[in-house]
Amino acid sequence: MKKIALAAILLTAMSITYAQEGNNICVWNAMSTYTEGGGPDDLERAIKCTDEAIANESTMNKSKTWFYRGKFYRTVFQDTVLKKKYGNAPFEAVKAFKKLLDLADPKFKEWEEVNSNLLILGTLMFNEGVEQYQKRNYAQAYQYFYAIKDINGVILAKGKTPTIDLGAALKNAAISAENAGDKEGAMKVYKDWLTADSSALAFQKYAVALKKSGDTIEAAKVVDKGLGKYPKDANLLVEKINFFLSAGKYIDALVFVNALLEVDGKNDGALFIKALAYDKLGKEDSVIYYYNKAIEVNPKSINSYINLAAIYVNKAKEVNIEMNKLGNTSADIKKYDEMKGKIKALYVQAKPYLEKAKEIDPNEAQVTRTLTQINAFMDSNK
Numbered sequence: 207m208k209k210i211a212l213a214a215i216l217l218t219a220m221s222i223t224y225a226q227e228g229n230n231i232c233v234w235n236a237m238s239t240y241t242e243g244g245g246p247d248d249l250e251r252a253i254k255c256t257d258e259a260i261a262n263e264s265t266m267n268k269s270k271t272w273f274y275r276g277k278f279y280r281t282v283f284q285d286t287v288l289k290k291k292y293g294n295a296p297f298e299a300v301k302a303f304k305k306l307l308d309l310a311d312p313k314f315k316e317w318e319e320v321n322s323n324l325l326i327l328g329t330l331m332f333n334e335g336v337e338q339y340q341k342r343n344y345a346q347a348y349q350y351f352y353a354i355k356d357i358n359g360v361i362l363a364k365g366k367t368p369t370i371d372l373g374a375a376l377k378n379a380a381i382s383a384e385n386a387g388d389k390e391g392a393m394k395v396y397k398d399w400l401t402a403d404s405s406a407l408a409f410q411k412y413a414v415a416l417k418k419s420g421d422t423i424e425a426a427k428v429v430d431k432g433l434g435k436y437p438k439d440a441n442l443l444v445e446k447i448n449f450f451l452s453a454g455k456y457i458d459a460l461v462f463v464n465a466l467l468e469v470d471g472k473n474d475g476a477l478f479i480k481a482l483a484y485d486k487l488g489k490e491d492s493v494i495y496y497y498n499k500a501i502e503v504n505p506k507s508i509n510s511y512i513n514l515a516a517i518y519v520n521k522a523k524e525v526n527i528e529m530n531k532l533g534n535t536s537a538d539i540k541k542y543d544e545m546k547g548k549i550k551a552l553y554v555q556a557k558p559y560l561e562k563a564k565e566i567d568p569n570e571a572q573v574t575r576t577l578t579q580i581n582a583f584m585d586s587n588k
Contacts, residue, residue, distance in 0.1 A: 229259035233274045237281055246287040252278065253292075269306055269314040276302035280323050283330060296331050297349070299323070300356050307360050321366045328357045328370040335378060344386035351379035352395060355402075373403035380411065389419060406432060406439035413445050422449075438469045447479055456483040474504035481513070490517065511563040512573060518556035519576060522549045546587055553580045 236244075236252030256275045259265045279299035282288045289295065303320055335350035354375035358368040376399035383392035396412040409432025416425035426449055432442045443466040450459035460483050466476045481496035494517065500510040529545040532538040557580055563573045 229255040229262070230265060230268075230270055230274055233259065233278050237274075237278055240281065240285075246285050249278070249282055249285060249288060250291075253282075267309065269309055269311040272302045272306040272309065273314070273316060273320065275299075276306065276320070277323055280327055283327070296327060296334070297353060299327055300331075300353050303360050304356050307363055317364050321361060321364060324357050324361050325369055328354055328361075328368060331357070332370050332375060335375075335382070339378070339382055339385075342385075344382045345388065348379050348382035348386055348388065348391060348395075351375045351382060352391075354379075355398060373399060373405065373408070376402060377407070377411070380415070384415070393419060400428075404435070406436040406442055409436070410439070410441040410445055413442075425449075438465070440466055440469055440473065443469070444475070447476075451479070451483070454486070456486045459483050472503045474500045474507050474510075477503060478507065478510055481510070485513075493517065506566050508563050508566045508570070511559045511566070512570075515556040515559035515563070515576070518552040519580075522552040522556070525549050525552070550584065550587060553583060556580065 232255035233252045236248050236255070239248045240246075256271075256278055259271045260275060265271045276299045279292075279295045279302065282292055282295040283299060303324055306314070306320065331350045331353050335347045338344075338350060339347035352375075354368075354370050354372060358370065358372050358375075361368045376395055380392050380395040380399060383389075383395055393415055396408075396415045400408045400412050409428055413425045413428040413432070416422070416428060425445075429442055429445045429449065432439065433446060436442060443462050447459050447462045447466065450456070450462065460480065463476050463480045463483065466473060467480070470476065477496050477500035481493050481500065484492035484496065494514065497510040497514045500507045504510075525545050525548050529542055529549075532542050532545075557577070560573050560577050560580070563570060564577060567573070
């Protein structure tokens, strides 16, 4: 009797185990049927099976469970009908393969097939990220691009080579997160991008993101670290210049402006900044020279024209203030006329720059207002 009872207990235990293993068999059969010409319904019926397999204690830590789940959800993602219905499919596939790596089962021998599935997933998810970005679904694009990090992580851990460049994927993920208004997500990705890539562009983009978040101290450190590796990168030099300009350190800014011009002598932005810095230092001749150099490089440098005009318009304002302080004596009247002549001469110098600026942008309101005032003054003082 004891032997019979024991056999009955063993039989019961085997039945339970088989029932739970049946979930994995269910998933396998669904994929086989689908591959042999079945339809989306064959796959969809197995969703419950794979979910139960990862929830049950007897199968949740088995490599086969996660291997089947990863392949299953990769297949769901490739099905045009189910892809729309189960938007989480590719992410579930990635999580499954990542879990398989974490289990580190020495008996599992199907890594070549895992790698093949991950390579397919990488391409599909990167392309889906591009498509979602083009549709302006930035939050979704961010998720697809960022998933490449986990995909490549598993591939590299098994000594294989990914086909999707992680730096490119993370760059796209960060830009997508920013466009989605997800500042926290963008910061996380920029940090990952810098770790994975550490290109000059990665340093610059991360620094800009830090500045936007208000962490200017860390942003400055990132720029300095980047310049340590890429001392002649134009974008990093611009960021360094902007830090000095914001702090009112114009002499320090000029050092990096000159470094930028050594890299790119026809950088009209650098020439403009150089003029701006000299303006703050009160060196008018240099200001005029470098604004004109910026215009030589870029004839449409509207701000250079506006700032050149401003030199003469501001001088005219100062003369006008003094002129209005004069009294009614004959000497004052004489001086008043002389000052009007000075204003007119200054306006004659300013006017061509303003006219050129208006030609570049007819809708620039401040330019239009200033030109109107100058013309009114000139007409009334012919």
